[in-house]
Amino acid sequence: MDYRPEQPIAAAFERILSEYQLARFEPFGGEHYLWTVFENLSNNFQVYAASRPNLRVKWGVGKGNWARVPWIAFLDKRETSSPQYGVYPVYLFREDMSGLYLTFNQGFKHLKAKHGTRESREILRHRARQLLADSPQLKDAGFLADGKIDLRTVSGAQMDSEASTIVYKFYAKGEIPNDVELLRDLEEVFLAYDDYLERQPFRDLETPEATVTPDPPQSNFQIASAIQEVVSYIAGRGFIYEPWQVAQYITAIRTKPFVILAGITGSGKSKLPALVAEATGGESKLVPVRPDWTDSADVLGYTDLNGDFRPGAVLEIAHDAATNTDQFWTCIIDEMNLARVEQYFAEVLSRIEDRQRQENGGYSTKPLLGQALKEKDAEWGDVGIPSNLAIVGTVNMDESAHGFSRKVLDRAFTIELSEVDFSLWNSAAARAQSTNSVSTWPLQAWRPRAIRLAELADPTDAERSEINRAIAALEAVNTLLAPAQLKLGYRTGDEVAFFLIHALQISEAFVDSRGAKVDPLDLALQMKILPRIVGGSSAIRKCVFGLLGWAHTGVAFQSDDEANSILDSWEIAGRPQSLTDSQYPRFAARLCLMWERLETDGYTSYWL
Secondary structure, three states: OOOOOOOOHHHHHHHHHHHHHHHOOOOOOOOOHHHHHHHHHHHHHHHHHHHOOOEEEEEEOOOOOOOOOOEEEEEEOOOOOOOOOOEEEEEEEOOOOOEEEEEEEEOOHHHHHHHOHHHHHHHHHHHHHHHHHHOOHHHHOOOEOOOOOOOOOOHHHHHHHHHHOOEEEEEEOOOOOOHHHHHHHHHHHHHHHHHHHHHOOOHHHOOOOOOOOOEOOOOOOOHHHHHHHHHHHHHHOOOOOOHHHHHHHHHHHHHOOEEEEEOOOOOOOOHHHHHHHHHOOOEEEEEEOOOOOOOOHHHHEEEOOOOOEEEOHHHHHHHHHHOOOOOOEEEEEEOHHHOOHHHHOHHHHHHHOOOEEOOOOOEEOOOOOOOOOOHHHHHHHHOOOOOOEEEEEEEOOOOOOOOOOHHHHOOOEEEEOOOOOHHHHHHHHHHOOOOOOOEOOOHHHHOOOOOOHHHOOOOOHHHHHHHHHHHHHHHHHHHHHHHHOOOOOHHHHHHHHHHHHHHHOOHHHOEOOOOOEOOHHHHHHHHHOHHHOEEOOHHHHHHHHHHHHHHHHOOOOOOHHHHHHHHHHHHHOOOOOOOOOOOOHHHHHHHHHHHHHHHHHOOEEOOO
16 A cells, blocks of 8 residues: 555544534635645545546535535445445544544435335345445454444434444544554455445446536625526526515525415416525425325324334425435425315424524424334434424415414415416526526525524614514504404514515515515515405404505505595506505505405405
């Protein structure tokens, strides 16, 4: 073994173990000194592996944020180009940086997508046993095969690593052997890898999916320009959304990780969150709701007749997000109101209001499950809603669907996508000819400044101005909602204020396709207030025409005649989505629609 690295490998490992935890509190990106340490290590290993022309060294320290478990992998292009699938050697660092492992390992992601968490782990364990039987020399070289690798990380990732690891050897911090011994161990794993590649016993069992490779994360991330890239990316895919609709959705998600997208069929409700995830380097998963859901079994899971726990769809996605903390995840609950939301989603709704600030600046919840599980299923009992997961429900409001209770509406931002302009097909087709690269957003970009105004530290003058604007509007609205007993609480006030604060950072994106400004407060009032108003009582009538007058002129109407005069103008204008010359144009236009229903049907609601 004549190879001499330009910089000692052992020293680089020790430096990472000593300094990585501090680096996690510092700006992420290529300018950080530890980034250079990983680059140099990768180059050294690539030179060492020069006799294996198909081998490529890849390393990971996160996407936009420092990863909890950084790694350096050795991937043979005949087997895999990504650590998400296939078999390969890899160095894995413990989260607490007390040491690192050299492992002969297996990718997990595509198997999990195909078979689910439980079955994929059993497949990996079976394959690990078979590979170990074919490579006895690794045990002779001091590698362990007991499945007890301990990355000192969250339970889900721990279970994944135990299942996927074939053999491992641990190097403790402060006791890293010299480069000769490190490379001797690595060569033993390479020889086992060579033998596996000749046989490739599992190659036909796993076909990698086509994936989009995100651009390298940017240390100088600017959300104002990034949002414009997202708008362009979506347009480049041939989908039609107004810039302010994309900005509204992203701002709502950043403010609170529960959003309801309403609208007519085919308006792009389920596609918008998937496209935004795609454009920002995130992950999205779709969960279709069934009409027979009457409890949380399909959402969170249940214990079968054999006493085994079967995780539900949402719990599995929350688990995946918690164990893949370098990406922002979106769980799309499709056709959410085909069943009664309060019945199958009760635990999730409660936990959404249970979020607590974490050390990394994000907010997560306590575990979703309230039941005791067997030891082998205990990992599922620890799963809450992590800070890198948002839940987006899509709804169609027609006679076949259930309505929403106040409990649901008060916990969500409700966005309606009902504006359709068929004349835009030509420009959309032209934009779809272009291609746009994916730029990964750092997790900090998705995290709220805070979730309560009392927790907001050092607001800027502009932020204070927006807070005062929100409070003034909500105080006026509460006066008008009082006759119908629909007054807003502190939670809604906080959410509207933070929606405006977060909108400040991307204010240039709150425009329509013609460049006209759209006021975020106008949108916030529509999202948080109008879905609550339903009925045909005299109190509801007074509430609706009072709000209409206030939204139009700043002074509440006192009679039906005043409201009808505005309604006539709105109808003559073609019943537009925005009532020009109003204080809050979109809020006022929707109130016109709601007042029209009261006049013609004697009953009204926000929903189409």
